[in-house]
Amino acid sequence: MATRGFFGKRPTEIEADRLPPGQYLTxxxxxxxxxxxxxxxxxxxxxxxxxxxxxVAKWSWDExxxxxxxxxxxxxxxxxxxxxxxxxxxxxxxxxxxxxxGIEAPTGFTLAHSFDGYTTNVPTADLVGGKAMIATSYxxxxxxxxxxxxxxxxxxxLYFWKSAKWINALQFTARDEAGFWELRGYxxxxxxxxxxxxxxx
Amino acid sequence: MTTxxxxxxxxQPHRLAWQEARVEAIHAETPEVKSFVLRPQSWSxxxxxxxxxxxxxxPDGYQAQRSYSIASAPDDSGTIELAIEALPDGEVSPFxxxxxxxxxxxxxxxxxxxxxxxxxxxxGPLLLVxxxxxxxxxxxxxxxxxxxAPEVPATLVYSARRYDDLIFRDELFRRRDAxxxxxxxxxLTREQARDGLHFGRIDAALMARAIGTETPKLTYICGSNPFxxxxxxxxxxxxxxxxxxxxERYGG
Numbered sequence: 001m002a003t004r005g006f007f008g009k010r011p012t013e014i015e016a017d018r019l020p021p022g023q024y025l026t027x028x029x030x031x032x033x034x035x036x037x038x039x040x041x042x043x044x045x046x047x048x049x050x051x052x053x054x055x056v057a058k059w060s061w062d063e064x065x066x067x068x069x070x071x072x073x074x075x076x077x078x079x080x081x082x083x084x085x086x087x088x089x090x091x092x093x094x095x096x097x098x099x100x101x102g103i104e105a106p107t108g109f110t111l112a113h114s115f116d117g118y119t120t121n122v123p124t125a126d127l128v129g130g131k132a133m134i135a136t137s138y139x140x141x142x143x144x145x146x147x148x149x150x151x152x153x154x155x156x157x158l159y160f161w162k163s164a165k166w167i168n169a170l171q172f173t174a175r176d177e178a179g180f181w182e183l184r185g186y187x188x189x190x191x192x193x194x195x196x197x198x199x200x201x
Numbered sequence: 202m203t204t205x206x207x208x209x210x211x212x213q214p215h216r217l218a219w220q221e222a223r224v225e226a227i228h229a230e231t232p233e234v235k236s237f238v239l240r241p242q243s244w245s246x247x248x249x250x251x252x253x254x255x256x257x258x259x260p261d262g263y264q265a266q267r268s269y270s271i272a273s274a275p276d277d278s279g280t281i282e283l284a285i286e287a288l289p290d291g292e293v294s295p296f297x298x299x300x301x302x303x304x305x306x307x308x309x310x311x312x313x314x315x316x317x318x319x320x321x322x323x324x325g326p327l328l329l330v331x332x333x334x335x336x337x338x339x340x341x342x343x344x345x346x347x348x349x350a351p352e353v354p355a356t357l358v359y360s361a362r363r364y365d366d367l368i369f370r371d372e373l374f375r376r377r378d379a380x381x382x383x384x385x386x387x388x389l390t391r392e393q394a395r396d397g398l399h400f401g402r403i404d405a406a407l408m409a410r411a412i413g414t415e416t417p418k419l420t421y422i423c424g425s426n427p428f429x430x431x432x433x434x435x436x437x438x439x440x441x442x443x444x445x446x447x448x449e450r451y452g453g
Contacts, residue, residue, distance in 0.1 A: 001221065001258060001306070001308065002258050002259065002260045003257040003258050003259070003305075003306075003307065003308070004300075004305055004306075005296070005300040005301075006257040006258065006259055006265075006296055006300070007259050007260070008257070008259045008263050008264075008265050008292060009265075009292045010259075010263050021264070022256075022264065022266045024265065024292065030426065030450070031426040031430075031450050032450055033448060033450070034316050034317075034447060034448065035433075035443065035444070035446055035447060035448055036433035036434070036436070036437055036443060036446050036448060037430060037433065038443070080268060081266050081267060081268065116443070117444070146426065146430060180316075181315075181316075183315075184314070184315025184316055185217075185313070185315055198216075198217050198313065199216065199217075200216025200217070201216065201217075
């Protein structure tokens with residue numbers, strides 16, 4: 001159904017090729033979160049890898065800083081409709097984290113945990129194979145607290161609520177367990193190109 | 202830090218279908234905000250604080266989507282009210298302001314959102330802090346509280362640029378005067394104070410006054426990201442528990 005009188009400010013052809021359906025391009029970097037911004041001291045920061053309830057490996061900030069850091073430049077897409085092109089991150093690939101821990105991913109499902117109690121689920125296959133990292137810098141600078149610093153998950157090919165801010169653990173789970181927004185009606189997977197915003201999309 | 206508790210009964214197991222909604226009324230609220238009363242074809246209610254997605258389609262099939270908070274309280278009217286601020290570089294909000302007329306049909310789906318919401322079982326006291334158009338979902342909460350749980354103490358701290366930018370101003374002052382359990386603190390950032398209104402940004406003193414002697418059980422903060430950051434920091438500094446504060450940030 002065409003909307004009477006609407007013609008739109010459509011993106012250029014080049015932009016449209018990179019813009020998933022229903023998204024618009026922004027130069028800003030909007031912030032979304034369910035609560036206040038946690039400010040996590042680096043000396044209290046830690047990141048834990050868990051298999052179910054069992055911790056497999058744990059890093060302090062200094063230990064994490066010694067892991068191999070790589071750069072990743074990607075387009076990102078928020079379920080609230082904005083997309084941002086060419087965001088430049090640096091951090092530790094999930095592949096390298098598993099290698100450092102000396103394990104292969106034990107299950108097909110992963111739940112990301114954050115310092116503020118936030119959780120989100122991502123299939124393990126979407127975290128490995130060069131697809132995702134724990135990012136510690138954005139555009140060459142430490143990630144600011146409102147954007148999830150000191151460290152956030154970055155899974156750029158899924159809607160950005162999957163890229164958990166203030167991350168402190170990745171937990172391998174036997175089943176695909178819904179996280180914070182997934183329990184509140186958001187899609188269990190969240191592919192922007194298939195517009196998987198909400199349950200049933 | 203504490204875990205944010207899930208809200209009761211808000212999973213959305215069914216697919217949210219797009220549907221048509223008829224524009225039944227349009228009101229100018231401020232120079233930059235108009236409210237739109239919409240009647241969706243099929244509507245089974247919502248929870249105060251939720252939003253809807255709007256989808257506009259051009260003749261060649263190009264579509265634009267945006268989310269807008271619901272300002273009205275859940276009721277039996279079968280209608281919802283959206284209050285939409287015209288953003289100068291916007292694509293959808295200027296369309297609403299300049300083109301949409303009563304009788305038009307708009308596509309929407311919803312309700313959406315299961316966190317920045319309030320219903321009577323959640324109780325109070327409530328502290329609502331809004332900046333600019335961030336008032337909109339708080340208005341739904343206030344209106345709902347007035348009809349279902351007027352004994353729940355509620356304080357609204359509302360920051361706007363000028364007196365004339367206060368959305369639903371007359372209703373808010375009327376509610377303040379009529380409702381012993383509702384307190385209103387208005388901060389005008391670009392206009393000198395007048396009767397009982399604060400001049401300047403929300404500060405620690407205003408936050409302390411808003412919190413008063415009865416610590417809020419739940420605090421809802423909505424506005425631009427800088428506004429929410431500042432207000433949430435003040436609320437935390439005033440001693441409110443991290444997990445009692447819910448935020449919604451506009452400007453995406």
